[in-house]
Amino acid sequence: MRYSKDPIKGADMEKTSIAGNGVAALGRAAIDLSRELGRIGLFFVQGAGYLLIRPWQFDKLLEQIYFIGFKSIFIICLTSAFTGMVLGLQGYYTLVKFGSEGMLGAAVALTLIREMGPVLTAIMVVARAGSAMAAEIGIMRISEQIDALETMDIRPVRFLFTPRLAAAVISFPLLTALFDVIGILGGYVTGSLLLGIHPGTYFARVESSVVMHDITGGFIKSFCFAVLITTICCYQGYWTHTRKEGFGAKGVSLATTSAVVMSCVVVLVADYALTSFLL
């Protein structure tokens, strides 16, 4: 780069050049981000499109429902029980200040059904199944197993992503429902059994406060989270080999980390966006 001989003019040009580089870097980042989002979108469209094309992959679907859904039941029960219990505890000591401890059932149920159930279920499934999806597909990529599928004229996206997507869409709402029910029972344990709220009051408030709109809202969220998480985790694994930061085993570890971090962030951002639409 050439600078003017005039020192003042030269300094101005330097500032302009730094600002220009900053804008260029921002532009490049924005282009990279849009390109990546476009690729993720196309990956999802391709995978979802195969759901409509025969032959159906029932055996793979059942296998994935077992892995994503059934094998997550224990961790969902455990986390939901303690989430409900802590909500009962915190809710009681907050409400008792206003003499409204009788509203505990409503507070616990609405918090769980509207927000915490779908979000925490999604995050727990990301940690348990999402990371496994990214790592498994990533290892298949670096060991040429995905190339082997292509040579056998088996479409890798259909074979690897589509059954996982369908299984997640089926499993997430069911796991969320389980989280909500166990969480409400957890709130009952602390609210009624430990802190003395009458069980009838607790459950009556649950029944009177929760409406169908809350439940469908929670299910809509869990459906959206299932699509987002499965797409992100499978995408990260599928394109492990294109990562610039690391190859081989390191590439798989980076892909798995990205899958988990990106999924958790996207779940929280999408939760806010969905809540603002659903309320």
Next chain:
Amino acid sequence: MNTPLIEFEDVHKSFGGEEVLRGVHLCIYGGQITTIIGKSGTGKSVLLKHIIGLLTPDSGRILFEGRPLGSMDAAGRKRMKSRCSYMFQGTALFDAMTVYDNIALPLKERGRLKPADIRQRVQEKLAQLDIAGIESEYPSQLSGGMKKRVAMARALITEPEIVLFDEPTTGLDPIRKQAAHQMIVEYQSRFGFTAVMVSHEIPDVFFISQRIAMLDEGRIIFEGGCPEIQAATHPAVRAFIAAGREAEDNCRET
């Protein structure tokens, strides 16, 4: 000679600025075993991957039955792939599946055979390759040689018209190596398939191949039959063959 089944026309391919293929011209004829030889790292596997469509050339053309692969539509490409099979150098077995599922997968996915027929065909293939009884094992429980034979069984299970073998016998003991070569020859004479094989097994491959091509520094420097390669005057070809023979003689002496 007939029209080539597969033809490379001035194919170039680079990876990260390094040019691996530098204008490859090669003809592969139907119903023959063509072996590609050459030093390690000269791009033999890269060449093979271009045929099946795992890699695409930066420039140049690959013709399949006279039609450029690059201009084939999805249906044409699918038809072409359904006629081919590929055996990977690193086996590329599905490590989460049993040996049986690995071999049966291409048949199951095509959905044309009943489960009983698939089982019978897999059993036959396992017996032919002397690996019967390992159906329920996982690839990680097998030795390198057994993995190679499972990969070969998977490549041949669909009885393809064109089989691409990437170092099919590397790591096998001499008896099994000979058996594998014998099986390729038998299959070829029985089904008349076209085989393209990357191999370092000199001089063994001379006895089973109808054509040999040597890749050196990104170009095909020799293409012809077995008698011709043994009489070749190109220094690189002669050096490569001499080194291969010397290595075999040394093994015999020890």
